[in-house]
Amino acid sequence: MNNDILKIKEYYDTDVLEYDYAELILRGISEENAQFLTQIGVPEQYDDFFFYRLDQFHDKDVTGEQYIQIGHFASYGMRDACGLYLKPESDILYMNSSLAKSAVYALNKNIETFFLFHLIRSELSTKMRSEGTYTQAHYASELRRCFEQIDPVAMQNVEGYWSHLLEELRNRLVAHYMKQKTYQIRPL
Known part of the structure; x- marks a missing residue:
């Protein structure tokens, strides 16, 4: 799949939000991420992800390490938003853990890969449906395979966003299967 x-x-x-490459570099954003932000761009809101303008970026100390907060994730029902971070001069996109707000984990190897994962989700579903091969189990399996090929680190954290997404697909499949299954109750 291309x-x-x-x-x-x-x-x-x-x-898309407008960024200046030179200002991003001065702010500590890696060249790779600065190129993506200026050449492709990011929207202010994408699903439950919110990205900030450059003047809204701020430094944050998380467990003794410095990060640049570039946005946040706030899904329906969450009490507190999870931050989206970059480390100065690093490509990796980080996110707060939904379980421990004081911990961060690698969400994706860079901002481009984060958006590539979203693109793959949509394109793969469309492709499988048009070919008549879509089942939730097959879709989840193929997503995992694609994600692990492109960015294996993103899939290592079982409490991470992408692992939860795939787990949710699996759980919906199990719930659907359980609804379909009928149980016979035998008298004692």
Whole structure:
């Protein structure tokens, strides 16, 4: 499957935020992430992810390490938002753990891969449905395979966003299977 990252813009519901490459570099954003932010761009909101303008970026100390907060994740029902972070001069995109707000984990190896994962989710589902091969189990399995090929670190944290997404697909499949299964109760 050919995943052209430029296609991700088709899924943005809003205009992309404008960033200046030189200012991002001065702020400590890695060259790779600065290139993505200026050439492709990110929307202010994408699903439950919110990205900040450059003047809203702020430094944050998390367990003694310095990060640059570039946005947050706030899913329906969450009491507190989880931060989206970059380490100065590092490509890795980090996120707070939903279980321990004081802990962070590697969400993706860079910002581009984060959006590539979202693109793959959509494109793979569309492809499988058009071919008539879509089942929730097959889709979840193929997503995991693609994600692990592209960014294995993103899949290592079992409490991470992507692992939870795949677990949710699996749980919906199990719940659906359990509804379909009938049980016979034998008298004692």
